[in-house]
Amino acid sequence: MKIQPQALLRFAITAAVVIVALLLGHALWRHYMYSPWTRDGRVRAEVVRVAPDVSGLVTKVPVIDNQEVKKGDVLFEIDPLRFRIALQQTEANLDAAKASARAAGANIDAVLASASARKAEYDMRQEQATRREQLAEVVPKEERTDAKSAAETARAIWQQAQASGHQANAAREQAEAAVVQAQVAVDRAKLDLERTEVRAPVDGYVTNLDVRVGDYAATGSPRLALIDRHSYYIYGYFEETKLPHLRVGDPVDIRLMSGGTHLKGRIIGVARGITDRDNPTGKDLLADVNPTFNWVRLAQRVPVRIAIDEASVPKDVVLAAGMTASIDVQPRRVLDKDEH
Amino acid sequence: MPREIALADALVPSILLVYLGCLLVLWVIDTIVGHYGLYRYVWHPSLFRVAVFFVLFSAVGLLLYP
Incomplete structure (x- = not known):
């Protein structure tokens, strides 16, 4: 049987198109599955x-919720009266301690004077005794012994x-130490008084303000959240299949879900651990x-930390922690090739 | 080209639009090829059509997302 040229041509055309389709399809599949991008990025902030x-009663709250504050601005104020009184008391204690230190100093002078008098007395007696000892022939023994004793x-x-x-001397040192102690107490009372004004530790935004005038604020219990305005970053949750294609330092294109704004960023770290959900501890x-x-195996997702380039954030864009973003990493393959 | 696009407030991958566009182009190609009777140069027309679709779709997809 002779193969017809036309049949061969028909087969060849179809086969060529099918092979090209398979190759391209495979490439697209790989690209789509492994190229490092994710739709699940979260804006976060410190x-x-x-x-x-x-501790004390809140007397003043000069900020309102969501207000922008500068580092050092007063956020709220605790009643300073008690701390002023405490300061006055410690100052009085300091004065008392200083006075007793002065008294101790004067006492030393008195004691030293008395000691020199005693020394003079002793010198005189000693001399007397020696003289009488030398005149043993004329001075009776009793007198000599008396002089000696x-x-x-x-x-x-x-x-x-x-x-x-x-x-x-020791008493004076003690009194001086008491002065230092009293001074420390004064410094501490001053610090307490200063700390009645609760100030913003960073530039940022007041959030979840949960403090009113008249509240009792207890030491160490948080009363409001302050979002550091310079600390916004993004966590991109990348599937583990995509991790080999991204490196720390890779530039990143960020697209916010709100308004589709594009921001620039850079990968600054990859989380080195997530919880194994298959292994909770049972009974x-x-x-x-x-x-x-x-x-079907589901790829785990690993958080990748991305720094936002602050200069690329448009002025009118409001960044809020918790917002959603799409992240597209531009791997530096070209650069890597140059290095190796 | 963005990775995803909002269709009636639902974010869908843009590659879905590429897919729909390629179906349209395939339909046009199919009509033209059928009109001029060029299918006589093809072994299995349906296999050929599927392959042409994959070529179109993959090529456009790879071009749009380099």
Whole structure:
């Protein structure tokens, strides 16, 4: 049987088109499945939970909800009266401590003067005793012994006075330490008074303001959230199949769901761990693994942190933590090839 | 070209629009080829049509998302 040229041509044309279709289809599939982009990006921001450092009644709240504040602005004020009184008391204590330090100083002078008097007395007695000892032929023994013991007594009194001097010294040091203590108490009272004004630790936006005049604010319990205005970033949840195609430092095109605004960004980190959802701990501390495993395997998604280029954010765009964004990574394959 | 597009407030992948457009183009090609009787140069017309669709769709898709 002879193959007809036309039949061959028909087969060749069809086969060529089918092969091209398979190749292109495969390429598109790979591209669509593995190119690093995701529709699930979230705008996030760092939030400071502002809590007062001292407890007390709230007397003033000069900010309103969602207000923009600068670093150092007063957010709310706690009744300073009690802390002013405490400061006055510590100041009075400081004055008292200073006075007793001065008294201790004066006491030392007195004791030192008394010690020199005792020393002079001893010197005199000692000299007397020595003189009488030298005139042993004319001075009776009793008188000599008396003079000697008088000198001994004077010496003991002098030593006692010296010990009193040491004691007075120690008392003065104690009084000086008490002054330092009182000074520290004053500084602390001043700090407490200063901290009655709760100030913004960063530039940002007041959010969820939950404090009213008359509230009792307790130390350490957060009363409002302050969103750091310079801390906006994006978490892109990329499927694990796409991770090999992105690197830290890759430029990123961000498209916000609100208004379709395009922003520029850069990958600054890939999370190194997510929870294994197949392994919650069940009863008796045993693993609670799913009973079935299907043919279809779902790719896990790993958060990739993206820094937003602040200069690329249009002035009229409102960024809010929690907003949705699409993220398209532009891998630097060309650059990589140059490096290797 | 954006990765997704809002159709009546529902965000759909733009590649869906590409798919619909390619179906339209395929229909036009099919009409022309059928009109001039060029299917006699083709072995299996239906296989050929499917292959042509995949060529169109993949080529446009790859071009739009480089």
